[in-house]
Amino acid sequence: ELKVEQNPLFLSMQEGKNYTIYCNYSTTSDRLYWYRQDPGKSLESLFVLLSNGAVKQEGRLMASLDTKARLSTLHITAAVHDLSATYFCAVDETNNAGNMLTFGGGTRLMVKP
Amino acid sequence: GAVVSQHPSWVICKSGTSVKIECRSLDFQATTMFWYRQFPKQSLMLMATSNEGSKATYEQGVEKDKFLINHASLTLSTLTVTSAHPEDSSFYICSASPGTGPNSPLHFGNGTRLTVT
Numbered sequence: 040e041l042k043v044e045q046n047p048l049f050l051s052m053q054e055g056k057n058y059t060i061y062c063n064y065s066t067t068s069d070r071l072y073w074y075r076q077d078p079g080k081s082l083e084s085l086f087v088l089l090s091n092g093a094v095k096q097e098g099r100l101m102a103s104l105d106t107k108a109r110l111s112t113l114h115i116t117a118a119v120h121d122l123s124a125t126y127f128c129a130v131d132e133t134n135n136a137g138n139m140l141t142f143g144g145g146t147r148l149m150v151k152p
Numbered sequence: 153g154a155v156v157s158q159h160p161s162w163v164i165c166k167s168g169t170s171v172k173i174e175c176r177s178l179d180f181q182a183t184t185m186f187w188y189r190q191f192p193k194q195s196l197m198l199m200a201t202s203n204e205g206s207k208a209t210y211e212q213g214v215e216k217d218k219f220l221i222n223h224a225s226l227t228l229s230t231l232t233v234t235s236a237h238p239e240d241s242s243f244y245i246c247s248a249s250p251g252t253g254p255n256s257p258l259h260f261g262n263g264t265r266l267t268v269t
Contacts, residue, residue, distance in 0.1 A: 072258070081245055081263040082196075089255075127195060138249045138258050139186055142196045 041066045041132040045143035053151055055117050060146045062111040062128035070131035071111045072140065073102050075124045082127070085113075118150045155179055156248050158261030165236055165268055173231045173264045175202075175246035181226035182248035187219075190243040190263075202229040202246075236268045 074082040088104035129140040208221035
C-alpha cells in the first residue's frame with residue numbers, strides 16, 4: 040500500500056522568510072504532483088514532476104523530486120501572505136496506467152504579515 | 153477555463169435521501185474518472201475509479217451499494233450517495249484526464265460540498 044507523508048502538517052511563517060515542505064512516499068513512482076487548495080475550493084495544480092532530479096519553479100515556489108530517496112520538496116522563497124493555503128503532494132501509484140493519486144496529509148501554510 | 157465540471161457545487165439534503173453528483177469532461181473524452189472525498193481539515197481520499205462502460209472499482213472501505221457510480225459516456229460520470237446520513241457530509245471531488253501517459257494533464261472538478269442534515 041502506497042503511503043505519502045507530508046511534513047510539517049501546519050506551518051506558520053512570517054512574510055519574507057523561506058521554508059521547505061517535505062513529501063515522502065513509500066513505493067516507486069515517477070509522477071509526483073503538488074497542489075494548492077484554498078478554503079472551500081478544489082485543487083489548483085502547481086507542479087508535475089516526472090523524473091528523478093526534476094526541478095520546477097513558479098514564482099516563489101520551487102519543487103524538486105528525488106525518486107531514489109522517494110522524496111519531493113516544495114520550497115517557499117520570501118513568503119507573502121497570498122501564499123497562505125493548504126498544499127498537498129500526491130503520488131501516482133499506477134504510473135502509466137492511470138492518474139490515480141494518493142495524497143499526502145497536506146500542509147496548512149499561514150503566512151503572517 | 154474549467155475542463156472538468158462538477159455539478160452541483162453544493163447541496164444540502166435530508167438524512168435518508170439520495171443525492172447525485174455529476175462530473176463532466178468538457179473538451180476531452182475520459183475512459184476513466186476518479187472520485188475523491190475530503191472531510192474537513194483532512195486530505196483527499198480516493199473513493200473509486202469510474203470506468204466507462206464497466207463497473208467502477210471501489211477502494212477498500214467504500215460501500216459500493218451506498219456510493220453508486222455510473223460512467224455511461226466518455227464525458228460523464230455520476231456519483232449517487234444513496235440514503236445519505238450526516239456522516240456522509242463531505243467535499244466530493246472528481247478528476248479526469250484525456251490520457252494515461254505521463255504527459256497527460258490531470259484535471260480536477262471544482263468539487264461538491266454535501267451537507268446532510
